[in-house]
């Protein structure tokens with residue numbers, strides 16, 4: 001390949017990342033004199049290390065090439081420790097990753113288990129709808145609670161009602177605070193509390209003090225084994241039990257974005273309501289709601305970018321990448337790139353209607369709201385079926401007759417410079433009937 005002159009910024013950019021949030025990647029392009037929509041790789045110093053920012057299909061293939069990239073040590077500890085936990089699957093490579101990932105994917109990505117989750121989440125959302133009838137609710141907090149409760153029950157974690165709510169709220173607080181310099185200590189406190197609780201639970205299952213339901217997620221995590229067939233440490237099993245439950249709480253953020261999008265697209269409220277009514281009032285498996293959920297995941301900012309480390313000297317589009325350098329995959333830039341998406345800037349759930357189910361939509365290379373590549377052989381999130389199930393069900397409930405989502409600007413807008421972002425109010429909602 002001809003070596004073109006790579007685009008480069010020479011000064012440390014960590015302060016810009018903190019200041020610009022989700023706008024960071026596009027600001028960098030501006031700074032380097034590149035068109036905002038270009039896919040040219042960009043080299044920059046970040047956290048004291050030369051990093052190469054990539055986007056689009058070529059960037060995805062490069063980032064997910066296991067011969068070229070590894071994950072161990074790639075993610076700053078400020079994010080990794082509170083969010084994923086110590087020694088989590090996210091940080092593994094090679095055989096250790098393959099074995100752990102398959103054990104977790106067998107649970108989260110299995111259609112039968114996803115159907116069980118759908119049943120549980122539908123019940124929890126009915127309860128949230130009931131509370132909206134009694135007074136004003138908050139889509140973010142109420143959905144996070146419904147999703148988190150469904151996730152814990154799905155995993156076979158049996159807790160008294162109050163404790164279950166408390167654990168979900170702790171997970172929610174962790175998600176609201178991690179990675180921000182001023183708030184990270186709050187996230188770390190919740191991480192320590194949740195690790196202590198989940199580790200005790202794993203120890204109790206392992207010792208026989210607590211009987212986990214056979215074949216439950218809890219039973220499988222208590223029996224989690226490494227690539228040599230050895231049981232993993234209690235604390236690691238506890239971390240992975242959380243990694244199969246806590247992220248479902250995070251879907252509450254997408255629910256808040258979806259609520260704001262429903263306010264802006266009332267024609268979809270009508271369509272989804274009609275489709276659900278035609279399906280006898282069902283909240284699950286409504287194709288219009290699934291398409292809406294998918295477009296929310298494409299267009300609303302969640303994961304800004306992900307890091308990997310180059311295992312050897314290589315290059316992408318003429319931009320040299322040396323062993324040990326960081327490669328950053330630009331999620332927001334890829335999900336909204338005009339080179340990847342027809343009419344990329346418009347909110348159009350119609351684009352996802354032809355895809356039958358979540359797995360089919362995962363075949364769109366540039367559709368990476370929860371990572372790209374292959375779910376079993378790579379690091380792609382195994383929770384996309386659960387995420388879309390939860391989100392689409394919440395969308396159906398929010399489209400019911402008598403439900404009113406606030407159209408106040410405080411509910412329908414959010415800052416692009418804050419990470420993670422969402423409408424500050426959580427999006428107020430009420431219901432009659």
Ligand code: HEM
Nearest residue numbers: 089090108244247248250251303370371379380381383386
């Ligand atoms: C708001 C919803 C979610 C978002 C935005 C999200 C996002 C992500 C992202 C970006 C990754 C990393 C992909 C990569 O490294 O290439 C990931 C990995 C992962 N996610 Fe999710 N996720 C969500 C929901 C879920 C759910 C519901 C589950 C489980 C039920 C889950 C379990 C995991 C696990 C276990 C990994 C580690 C995969 C690996 O390193 O091999 N996530 N997720």
